[in-house]
Amino acid sequence: MTLYDDTLSLLQALIRNACVNDFVPDSGHEYRNADTLAEFFAGTDVKVERFEPHPGRVSIAFTVEGTDPTAEPLTLLGHTDVVPVDAAKWTVDPFGAEIIDGKIYGRGSVDMLFITATMAAVTRDIARRDRPRGTLTFAGLADEEARGGFGAKWIVENRPDAFSWKNCLSETGGSHLPVADGSDAVVVNVGEKGGAQRRLSIIGDAGHASTPYGKDFAVVKIAEVARRIAAIEPPVLGDDVWTGFVESFRFDPATQAALIDGSGDYAQFGSLAAYAHALSHTTFSQTVLHAGSAINVLPSHAYLEMDIRPTPGATQDGIDDLLRAALGDLASEVIIERLISEPATVSPAEGPLWDAIVDTYAELVPDAAVVPVSATGGSDLRFGRRLGGVGYGFALHARERDMASANRELHSHDEALHLEDLRLTVEAYERLVNRFVGQAQ
Incomplete structure (x- = not known):
């Protein structure tokens, strides 16, 4: 054989x-x-x-x-x-x-x-x-x-x-x-992003669901937490891997420069747009949401879990700073718990x-x-x-x-x-x- x-x-x-x-x-x-x-x-x-x-x-x-x-x-x-x-x-x-x-x-x-x-x-x-x-x-x-x-x-x-x-x-x-010009390029993985999994918890008022007046709803607050996290726009990665990846596509000079600095349209990468965005940014994916267990009980606790993938050079403290900045006036009410944390x-x-x-x-x-x-x-x-x-x-x-x-x-x-x-x-x-x-x- x-x-x-x-x-x-x-x-x-x-x-x-x-x-x-x-x-x-x-x-x-x-x-x-x-x-x-x-x-x-x-x-x-x-x-x-x-x-x-x-x-x-x-x-x-x-x-x-x-x-x-x-x-x-x-x-x-x-x-x-x-x-x-x-x-x-x-x-x-x-x-x-x-x-x-x-x-x-x-x-x-x-x-x-x-x-x-x-x-x-x-x-x-x-x-x-x-x-x-x-x-x-x-x-x-x-x-x-x-x-x-x-x-x-x-x-x-x-x-x-x-x-x-x-x-x-x-x-x-x-x-x-x-x-872009039809020539060939083959990729080699030289690195990988890190891990910064987080659980964000918030406390609200417990009580019977039939009397909601004046209650502080944990569900409503965790939804607002999720909305604010979704608006995070981390800076583009500026390392040699990202620059070399963009240059390998042989775009015109203006398109190339805009993509390298993060101001360009990722649709230029076609089917690789999502990959290119993930390669060049720390990403925040909200994956688990939990609150309550009975339909007639106001839950006093709700949490959101996220799969965060840091780029090289990003720190765990820096991730938490980004989260707190996005949460704004809610930051003091949110408990940030680190789960799996690994550097790129x-x-x-x-x-x-x-x-x-x-x-x-x-x-x-x-x-x-x-x-x-x-x-x-x-x-x-x-x-x-x-x-x-x-x-x-x-x-x-x-x-x-x-x-x-x-x-x-x-x-x-x-x-x-x-x-x-x-x-x-x-x-x-x-x-x-x-x-x-x-x-x-």
Whole structure:
């Protein structure tokens, strides 16, 4: 079998294991994919280590030791959990891994099991040959979809030396930008936004709903809180990633300048308008609203929860300052509670691993510019960056899959991956990994 065939077979097995993360401790069941990966590597000369911080929540790492301790190591971070499905909205079995019209369907096929399977297959292929110069590790990580508490986060807090975090690859990258002049550009994720989840609570008068006169309504006040938060207009991000992203579209000079400074029309980005706005701003999404439990009782407490994604350089205190400023005269009545709070992380678009990425794309898509971008969501790469390493999202899609169409598959109904993109990603990883860790001299 070819490396591609091995990868496809493994991808189908990983999808069929249905390691669905419901964001509660006893979900996920990633032990199934860990067992499948252990079987996949059986008989190879690799160091295998399992991590199980909670029953069934298993991560597994396979390390091929290098011959040269001074050579750069490489770690491939692939997560093995997937998000839930609304089965009634699917037209195929979400966990059937069926191949239809050149695409493989299944939850996780794009996010990110096709990359995870590719990483495993390329690592095993190297393990079956002479040892590489640099140490290579593939880690199949649990719980990424719930921010890694039973996966990468647990490992860095409890076993940070289990494998190297110096040079890491993970999701996603490799899709294309719709450049204005028709030329090609391929993206690499060099960073990701942070997290600043908040719960905003407010107190009102309790009482019987039949006598509302003169009452201070918690529901009315929380609605006004939501209205004022929705009006927040944070400043545009002015870093090199945003500037380079805009410049890569090759707009006319006036359009480019206006978009860079935040005064332009984001509709210029077409299907990537929402992504461009999220890349360039701290975003405030109001996602949970709660008040009351009985229809005839005035609730004395109401709260609003928000998923806030800070740009690089934004601080948690700065987020709270923005909220208080937006609340105005209501600020003294609102309790701001911090939930998950994490800074944005970014790796430089330079250095040995970056150069290897650029050289690999130059071989496979020689006419494409390589454009650093940041993910608006999260990935396990942030943990490596916090330990001082670099991390990049790497894959390769066909030219027809622009960034918007690739992103649309994430967490979608009938999630599907073009097999052409699997072939390209396998070839890209094979070239990049062999280029970076090399073979023993």
